[in-house]
Amino acid sequence: MANAVERLDSEITNKIMLDLTRKALGASEALLFALFNQAPISILILDPSGQATDANDSFRNARRIETNESLARLNVLRDTSCIRSGFTHLVEPAFRGRICKEYECSYICTETDPPDAVYNLTAFPVMESGSLQSVVVLEENVTARFNAEKKALHLSIFDPLTGLPNRQHLLDRIADRLAYMERYSAHDALLLVNIDRFKIINDARGNLAGDNLIMQSGRRLRNALREIDFIGRTAADEFAILLPLEGDTPEKNGLKILSAAERLRQTLLKPFLIDGENLPVTASIGITFFPEESATATGNRDTPHYALARASTALHRAKDAGGNQCAFFERGMGMNAKERFTVERELSEENAEDGFLLYLQPQVSRNGTVVGAECLIRWQHPVRGLLAPGSFIPIAEDSDLIVKIGEWVLRKACIAMTQIKDTQNNFRISVNISPRHFMKPGFKDWIIALFSEHSLHPSRIMLEITEGLFLSNTEVAIRKMNELVDLGFVFSIDDFGTGYSSLAYLKKLPLRELKIDKSFVQDAPDEPNDAALVESIIAVAQNLGLEIVAEGVETEQQADFLASRGDMLYQGYFFGKPVPAADLLSNLATQP
Missing domain, CATH: 3.30.450.20 (PAS domain)
Incomplete structure (x- = not known):
């Protein structure tokens, strides 16, 4: 900008x-x-x-x-x-x-x-x-634009009901702490606090009573914490708390955190005054430490999503045991180290690419015309069958395996585009580029050679990036983007609105397109806060002259809401599920 x-x-x-x-x-x-x-x-x-x-x-x-x-x-x-x-x-x-x-x-x-x-x-x-x-x-x-950006920034990192940081803000905070811990020997505890049987209370007393309970619960938990502690709301009935640990032994830290968790649980046992009545509730708490010892011992990096998954697994253990209690994560409760190692080893094998399949999910205009598609990958595993990316991509992202997968997808995208480039002049394929792949020293020369090999103009494939690209070496990443844009490449920022730094970087980035994350699109027609956030994001994109793609459009109501707010493309199950690339490309020939 x-x-x-x-x-x-x-x-x-x-x-x-x-x-x-x-x-x-x-x-x-x-x-x-x-x-x-x-x-x-x-x-x-x-x-x-x-x-x-x-x-x-x-x-x-x-x-x-x-x-x-x-x-x-x-x-x-x-x-x-x-x-x-x-x-x-x-x-x-x-x-x-x-x-x-x-x-x-x-x-x-x-x-x-x-x-x-x-x-x-x-x-x-x-x-x-x-x-x-x-x-x-x-x-x-520029007051109007400035205020719109400021409002969108606040809505993107804070929960509108409680005023607490939201889930993405939590993940960013864990990422910051993990980066700090790479330089200094330190550990933190992550607690997930869930209100037991909240859905029953919400259904019986109504949404307003449920919202009141959540707001009071958030205030109680916040008041029970220290200034250095972090609390956020991560789900309808769930709060996340980060507790920095001192340099004691793991045993002493474990006792301290268990004591703190029990104190928080007791804090929520006092009845809440809801609609003039005292409402008793209980809470379950899942606890994990990060970075995880097994990850650091094997040279792997812990991740925010992995830490949150461990705490969630521990929380489910507490609830399965009857609720109203605390539980620590223990190795073996989720995917254990052996299973993770097996996936990494199988992805590392020379013939692993033989099982990869390219899928495409259409991007359409409001009248239903397919004008583009996003590349997605599936893995036809010889034993476990067809695997969705969620079962292996998070593991690959912790190593250079994600580079190997990224190169395969981009090569296949180029091949797919060569099949239709002469008959579908305005069709464009989008490909996700991982931060690890993009920041490789030879990435620029490699992608230039790839497009030259297939005689493709760089603008025919949209390179999708996320905020993870800018967590470190921000200036280097922006410089590389500018160099590629000067050569004709085009960039899109994916999952926009899920991170608090989006707006800070948006002005500096040479972008062509902005994708609105599905988490905001899904509830926008019915939730005023989500609607306001989507409208703010659209306003920012329009002011910057960016093309817009709305992800996760699954209903006609969502599509109508978006269509009434501006011109954009739509991606989601309402317009088309991901299908094998060959199927979508063959259907283009019959499109009116």
Whole structure:
């Protein structure tokens, strides 16, 4: 986004300087006056002393300046309000002959400035024979976009009911802690707290009573924790808590965490006042430590999803035992190390690719025309049959096995595209690129050679990335993206809205497309908070000129909701399930 704004500012700067030059040469003053006053951005002209000498209609209207006398009272280098608000500091370099640009800044330069306005600002000097003649300030009001982004950011990382961090925020926090633990020997505990029989309570008392119970439960748990502890809401009736551990022995830490978990469980035993009645509830708690000892001992990395899965397994053990109790995760309760090792070994075998199958899920326009597809993989296992990616991709992501799989998928996508590129000019295939694969030193040369081998223009395949690409070496990742974009490659950001850093990176990324995560799409027609989040994401994408794909569209109601909010493509079971690539490609030939 910053690149687009810089280009816009550069174009406007050149335009203004050209107009001023024409004015000096005697060009039509009427035309210049019209251009000056009809410009959609605010323009302020200052003399070398900082005194305002002129302003266009956009500036005057925004500040409610009705007379030249009011404008003449403005001196940006002397006025106290300009100095205190920082406006003087922003434009002062222009008085020393420099062009200055600032984005998303707030300031006061007149007494009638709108409160809390946010601007993109450019100030540049106008020189003649080496002497400063005037300073031109260009100002774009971006308050609406800024507030939409701010709202979308908050909705993407906090639960709207309790105000607590949401599941993705929790996963990001665990990722941060795991990164810290790679440098320092430390461990944390992850607790999942589940309200027993919440569905029965919610059905019997109603959704409002259920929401009230969840809000009160969240407050009690938060008040029972330390400042350094973390709590979030991860599901309708579930909270997650991170407890940093001190450098004691595993046995002592285990006793401390069990004591803390029991204290939290007791906190929830006191009846809740719901609709004027005291409602007794119980809670079950699953506990795990991370990073997991078995993972670090074998040289593997623990992951946020794996830690959450372990805590969930422990929670189910507590509930299966009758609830109202705490349970630790123990190796063997979920997929044990032997099973994980077996999957890794089988994926490492030379002939493992023989069992891989390419599936495509269609991406369609609102009228049902298939205009693209996303690549998905299946594994035809010789013993266990057809495996969905969830049974082996998470394991592959912990090693370079994901690179091997990623290369296979991208090769197959190129082959598929060569079969239809001459008859389906606007059809595009999307391929997920893992962070580990993208950050490989030779990735750029490899993908260029691959597309050259198949005589494909880079734009025919959309490269889908996720925020995981930017958890480390952010600048390197963005530089590699820009290099590939310069060669014609196109990028999409997948699962947008599930991570708190999405908006922070979105402005910097050379993207063509944004995909709205299915978790927001599914409840958008019925849940006002999800609807507001989807609308905010759509607004951000439209403001940035990005194409939009909505994932997980499974009902006509969801499709109608999205269609009423803007132009986009749809992906989901309502429009088409994933099918073998050959089947979808053959069907394209019969598509009207």
